Amino acid sequence: MNCVCGKPLTYNEMGLSKKFLADGEMLCLQCLSARLNVSEKRLEEKIEEFLRAGCKLFVKE
Numbered sequence: 001m002n003c004v005c006g007k008p009l010t011y012n013e014m015g016l017s018k019k020f021l022a023d024g025e026m027l028c029l030q031c032l033s034a035r036l037n038v039s040e041k042r043l044e045e046k047i048e049e050f051l052r053a054g055c056k057l058f059v060k061e
Contacts, residue, residue, distance in 0.1 A: 003028035012047050015057030019050070 001009050007028045009017075017026045020036060033040045050058045 001026055003031050005031055010061065012058050012061060015050070015055070016043055016047065018057055019046075 001014065003009055003013070003026065005028060007030075009026055009028055013028050013032070014026050016029070016032055020032065021027070027035060029040050029043055033043055036043075047058055051060060
């Protein structure tokens with residue numbers, strides 16, 4: 001699966017999209033960062049938080 005920008009998506013990018021976008025659109029980290037107006041670093045921190053919480057939408061890469 002690819003982002004709207006054409007970049008192939010990682011499993012964790014798809015997980016973040018599912019968590020944060022109600023419209024079902026799948027975005028890469030860069031596009032999701034722009035859409036949500038947050039830093040990519042903050043999104044990476046959220047991935048780690050979801051991993052620690054045991055969320056099955058994310059994997060350790």
